[in-house]
Amino acid sequence: MDTHYYSVSLATGEHLGFLVTVLESEDGASAFGQAMLKIQPSDDAWLTRPESMALNHLMVHQPLQWQHQNDGIVLRDDSGAVLTRMVDGYFKWQGHVFLVNDISSTM
Numbered sequence: 001m002d003t004h005y006y007s008v009s010l011a012t013g014e015h016l017g018f019l020v021t022v023l024e025s026e027d028g029a030s031a032f033g034q035a036m037l038k039i040q041p042s043d044d045a046w047l048t049r050p051e052s053m054a055l056n057h058l059m060v061h062q063p064l065q066w067q068h069q070n071d072g073i074v075l076r077d078d079s080g081a082v083l084t085r086m087v088d089g090y091f092k093w094q095g096h097v098f099l100v101n102d103i104s105s106t107m
Contacts, residue, residue: 006100010051014042017055019100021066021073035064035075054094058083 002023008016017039024033037059041047058064061077072087084091090099 004102004104007103008037008055009099009101011097011099016040016051016098030068032065032067035066036062037064051096051098054096055098058093 004021006019006021008019010016017037019035019037021035022033023031025031037055039052039055039059041052046052061083063078064083065076065078065080067074067076069085072085074085075083075091077083084093086100089101090097092098
């Protein structure tokens with residue numbers, strides 16, 4: 001089972017949490033699996049910030065599904081609806097940009 005760990009942060013470098021993807025199947029050029037998001041706020045005040053509320057709203061859709069498409073990864077809810085797309089080290093959600101960094105090699 002192939003697992004990838006990503007740190008999730010803001011462009012300012014502030015760490016927000018982790019995204020973990022688990023490979024379920026790799027069919028030709030299209031791999032897919034499940035993903036989980038875990039927020040780790042630096043303090044309680046962070047929980048009231050718009051970025052935190054946006055990530056909390058994304059967590060409502062867990063477990064997430066992911067699928068490799070072209071040059072990125074699409075995150076979907078359990079009904080298959082596209083929520084966001086990770087490409088070039090970031091994803092957008094509810095008007096916010098979140099950076100993702102694959103830290104699998106350090107785990």
